[in-house]
Structures are given as structure tokens and as C-alpha cells.
Amino acid sequence: MSTDPPVRASDADREQVVAALRNAVGEGRLTLDEADERMTTAYAIRYRHELKPLTADLPAPAPPSPGLQRSGPPTQLFALLAVVLIVLWAVSPAPFFWPIIPFTFITLRIIAVSRHRSRHPGP
Numbered sequence: 001m002s003t004d005p006p007v008r009a010s011d012a013d014r015e016q017v018v019a020a021l022r023n024a025v026g027e028g029r030l031t032l033d034e035a036d037e038r039m040t041t042a043y044a045i046r047y048r049h050e051l052k053p054l055t056a057d058l059p060a061p062a063p064p065s066p067g068l069q070r071s072g073p074p075t076q077l078f079a080l081l082a083v084v085l086i087v088l089w090a091v092s093p094a095p096f097f098w099p100i101i102p103f104t105f106i107t108l109r110i111i112a113v114s115r116h117r118s119r120h121p122g123p
Contacts, residue, residue: 006047017051044108
């Protein structure tokens with residue numbers, strides 16, 4: 001046996017177990033009563049090693065499918081849209097470069113999505 005002192009469970013540790021229990025209910029592996037009992041126990045647990053038995057009889061979560069991963073910013077689509085808008089501007093009688101308006105909104109959207117993905121990685 002290990003002589004290391006037990007490590008206290010954090011709220012994040014408990015929430016991870018509770019999320020696994022919720023998924024098990026959604027998959028039909030646990031009844032609502034079983035899950036409720038285990039969740040109540042999870043929130044009362046003090047040490048990490050005490051959390052393991054709550055999900056020991058459940059399969060490990062499946063890794064995310066590679067087909068569902070997000071790609072980077074849609075640069076090819078943006079480039080195509082830019083060409084189309086510039087051509088439309090070139091043939092239009094507008095006295096100012098009006099494509100700057102949609103370019104601005106599209107660029108701001110790409111920046112916002114990139115920032116969100118960097119703060120919240122994963123699927």
C-alpha cells in the first residue's frame with residue numbers, strides 16, 4: 001500500500017464524476033434513482049480515491065470522433081467571399097468601397113470565434 005496521504009477532492013473532481021453519471025443516465029446505464037444516490041454521495045465525498053467507486057462499473061467515456069472536431073477559421077471561404085465582393089464592387093456604380101462593411105463584420109466574427117475556441121478548447 002502507498003504511504004501517501006489521501007488527496008482532497010476538488011469541486012471540479014466531483015463535477016467530473018457527476019457529469020459521467022449524468023451521461024450514464026442518458027445512455028440508459030443507470031436509473032434516475034441510482035444516479036441520484038451516487039450524485040449525492042459524490043458531493044459529500046472528501047477524497048479523490050473515494051470518487052472512483054462511483055463510476056467503476058461504468059465504461060470509460062468514448063474519445064471524441066475526429067470527424068466532429070472543429071477546424072480553424074474558414075480562410076478559404078473568406079477568400080472566396082472577398083473575391084466575389086470585390087468583383088461586385090468593381091462592376092457596381094458605388095462611389096466608395098462598400099465591401100469594407102461586410103469584411104469588417106466577417107473579420108470581427110472570425111476573431112470572436114477564435115478567441116472563444118482558445119478559451120474553451122474541445123468539442
